[in-house]
Amino acid sequence: MTDARDQAVDEDVESFRIRARAWIEANLPDRDHPGDDDRALQALLFDSGFAGIAFPREYGGAGLTLAHQKVFYDEVRAAHRWAPCGMPWQVSIGMMAPTILDHGSEELKRRHLPRMLRGEETWMQLLSEPRGGSDLAGATTRLTRDGDTYVLNGAKMWSSGAHTCDFGLCLARTDWDAPKHRGLSMIAVPLHDTPGLVLEVIRAVDGNPGHFCQEFFDDVVVPVENLVGEENSGWAVAQSLLFHERNATGGAGYGYGLQNARPTNRQAQRSADGVIATAKQRGVGGDPVLRQLMAESYIEYTASRFANDRIAAGMRTGQFKGPWGSLLKLHLGALSSRHAKIGLAVGGADGVIWEGDAKVGGVAGEAWLSARGIAIAGGTNEIQRNIVSERLLGLPREPSPDRDLPFSEVVRNQHR
Amino acid sequence: MKLELTADQEFFRETTRKFLESESPLTAVRQRWDSPDGFDRGWWRAAADLGWTSLLVPEQLGGGTLSGSPVADAVIVAEEMGRMVAPGPFVPVNVVASTLATWGSADQQALIAGLVSGDEVAAWAFAEPGRSWDADAVRLTLTVDGGDVVLAGRKAYVEAAAQAGHLLVTARADAGLTQVLLATDTAGLTVVPGRSIDIVRRYGSVVFDDVRLPGSALVGEVGGAEAAVERQLQIAVALQCAETVGAADRVFETTVEYAQDRYAFGRPIASFQALKHRIADMLQWLEFSKALSDAAAAAVDADATDGEAARLVSVAKAYIADHCLDIIDDCVQLNGGIGVTWEHDIHLYSRRAAVNRAVWGSPEEHKERVAALLEI
CATH class of the missing domain: 1.10.540.10 (Acyl-CoA dehydrogenase/oxidase, N-terminal domain)
Incomplete structure (x- = not known):
């Protein structure tokens, strides 16, 4: 052949x-x-x-x-x-x-x-947990060696598309006496027909099933050969994964061409086009204040389009070293609520009130309710600002008092 | 601030930067506060020798582009001027030279050689007192009287009005927008010199008391100047955006450096998350500003007829004038008390950014223009 x-x-x-x-x-x-x-x-x-x-x-x-x-x-x-x-x-x-x-x-x-x-198998990541998403290295999902297999216990959350994928790369703790970054391991977990695994789609704020899932692991047995990298070297694997994630988001590296034709821009363009259409429909397109706001939506969308090209080019040519995709994510996260607020302004009462007994309506209101999602998912705005200031500009890192302590001694939640 | 420049453009940026650093350091800029003109003629001729005034002029008229994209070439100068808050009538001279090259008569094109060499300065009289920077707002009247034309009205905020030997004037005739080129010593014309909060940039008003000119003063047809005016505005805004980005870039660079060197509470102030997060936002605004400035310049170079250049130029102005001003403003805060002293250089940049915000249309005016272009 x-x-x-x-x-x-x-x-x-x-x-x-x-x-x-x-x-x-x-x-x-x-x-x-x-x-x-x-x-x-x-x-x-x-x-x-x-x-x-x-x-x-x-x-x-x-x-x-x-x-x-x-x-x-x-x-x-x-x-x-x-x-x-x-x-x-x-x-x-x-x-x-x-x-x-x-x-x-x-x-x-x-x-x-x-x-x-x-495309016979699709894979995704199991990183965030119910107790925290930003502090990835603080994962408390437990992975224990038991003879020839591993046993997984705990919970993961905010995992995009887990219900449609075949395998999840799961970050779990194998050594509780090592400092937080040094006791983690990465393991590939099959997501279909796995005894002890319960997978639920999280209901989004709009009342519909979202694309986020949560997974509960109750003595889930995983073959030892599914370990990715060495035991307790999971943080290095996670770093590599996050590197590829930022590249893919920025349209560079192995992710080139695999991102939706500029998801950032499509989303922003939808909000800009959406408010303009609403204004015309409501007959408020002549309002000078609303015109300023609608122009602002269009301007930010246009800016993201060209910034996306600039940063992708910078990463491709090596002039931008490091996670420059974070800058695009920060803009998207910072702007989503602003766009949604402009939507509320243009939509007026019609954006939140409707006739009839349908439980869902009011496009502007629904968009506003969901707008914070992108400011949180995939690294919050605050995490992106840390990344931008520390990794793009080289400013001093945040102090992490838990960095060198055995993880079992790290304060995790203050109980009062 | 394009990431990929041609070798010629790289060299041009380097020579421009070196020239400004040695021939117009910030100490020299400060000294020019006392000068009525804001710039030195000999210095301007030296700048012109480097090619500052020839980029938008075709070769057969004594100019030439470096890369085939003249506006992108000129943007390099504008960015460097912004970084050094440089003096010199860069925008008006280039705008007038470009328009004369395209629409001027052979007689009028004779002026180009002087503009290119730096011996002559020309200004563009467009905006009017209290009115917006919009062609529709032009009220200065042009009346055809036999073979002559007569101008009456007043122009304001004209950069280098009192330093210029010639004015390109945008007027309104019954037939529509019309432009003329005239010498500033023409009878009936009074230039009222003015200043701005910028240290070196001078503006003036121009009074037209029934100024009578021969028909040969017309640049193009009576009522036929709409395309030229739009083009002039696009070039001016594209260059101005690049200058503002250059100014913000320099201020951001020096402030981030300062925040790492300055210690308080036993640690560099750049280690405080409250400041790191603001600095991160500033980098986002700055990079987006750079992307838009380059996009606007490329669109003006492409001169497409689908309205892309008009739209992008206004998008760039609205975004850059707003966000770069915010960057500079927040950098003042990061510098602390020294940032609001005469001694610290940052106010030189605040001044330039504030003037650039208003001139050639504010972000609010350009947002309205965007809304109109989107047919909202």
Whole structure:
């Protein structure tokens, strides 16, 4: 059997571009009508040698470079075609697969990476816990070695898309006497039909099932070979995961092309377009104060569009070293409530009151209720500000009195 | 502040920066507070020699672009001028030279050589007392009388009005917006010199008491200046945005440095989360400002007809004038008491940013322009 990836051996970027362009035009669906089977499409990419373009060939990748990957997705976009992106692909292929590549055992890489790249398995992360999300290294989910297996106990929360994914990379504590960062391990937990695992979708503030889940682990048995990296070196794995997450969010690294065509901008554009449409509908478009506010929404959206390009370029060319994606996340998180407030201003009473007995209505009101979500998820605004000031500007780190204490002695909650 | 400059542009930025550091250090800027003109003619000629005034002029008229994107080239000077709050009639001279190159008669284009060499200074008289920076707000009347045209009315906030030998004037005729070029010693014309809170930037008012000019003073057709005026405004705003970004960039840089060196309560003040978080916000505003400034310049260079340049220029102005002013303002706070003294240089930047906020339209005016362009 011939391997589609053989054509890629030593292929320079421009020859690759020509080959990719022809393949894209012949095989990928129109961007506006992508169909509903992304998994099948991902399998097609894989079988044709265009999945995991920068992953090594022995793990199912095409064995090329990130520059080739960028070219492929640039061509997809230029041809107005669709390749799987957004959830779960951005996470599974853009963040989890490179983390496995960095830290996974040879066996783990050979077994799972091809399946991840082909879309047979989708992976996500289990990091935050009910007792805290920002202080990741303070995780209290317990992972205990029991002969040839591990046993997992505890709870994870705010895990995006866990209900649709096959595996979760779970950060858990293996040594309670070591300092907090040195007693953690990362382990891959199967999410379907796993005895002792209860997975619930969290009901969002709008009353509907959200895309966040919580998981309860009650003596969940996990094979030892699912450990990613060494026991007690889970923090290094988590750092690597977060690095790939920021890259993917910023549209760089292995996540290039896998982020929804600028999720930041789409969201902001929706709010800007939304308020303008509402103003026209309510006949308040002539109000000079509201016009200022609507223009502000559009201006911030436009700013994020160009800032996204700037930062992606800076990261790609190496001029921006470190987690510059945090700057985009900070803007998004800081602006969401402002956009929503402008929505409330333009929507007026119609934004929160409606006729009839429908329990949900008032678009502006609902948007406002949900707006804080993005300021909290994926690293709160406050955490992003720490990252920006410490890692982009090199300002002194926050003091952490718990850093060198045995974790069992760390004060976790003040009980009164 | 483009991340990827051509080799020529890199070299140009370097020479511009070196020139400003040696020939216009902040101590020299301060001394110019006493000077009526705000800049020295010989110094301006030296700046012109570096290419400051030739970028928007085509080669056949004695100019030339470095990269094929003249506004992006000129933005480099504007950014560096912002970083050093430099003097010099950079925006008006470039705007007038650009317009004469595109719409001027051969006679009028003869002025370009002097503008390019720095021997001549020209200004653009556009805004009017108490009115907005909008072409629709122009009321100065231009009446056609036989072969002559007659101007009556008043212009205000004209940068370098009293330093200029020539004025490009935007007026309103029955047929619509019309522009003329005239010498500042024309009979009936009075220039009222003025100052601004900027240390070196001079503004003036111009009174037109039935100023009679031959038809040859017209730049383009009577009633046909709308496109030229819009283009002038776009160039002016794009350059001004770059200058404001340069100013905020420098202030941010020095303030972050200061916050790391300054100790209180036994630790650098930059270690306090209350300040770190504000500094993080400032970096976000600054990077977004840089992205928008470059985007606006690129759109003006592209000169697309789909309204993209008009929209982006106003978006950039509204965002940058607001956020860069906030950056500088919060940096004053981070500097503490010294930040509100004459001795500390930060007020030089506050001054420039506050003037730039108003000139060529405030953020509020540009937001209204955005709303109108979006057909809200």
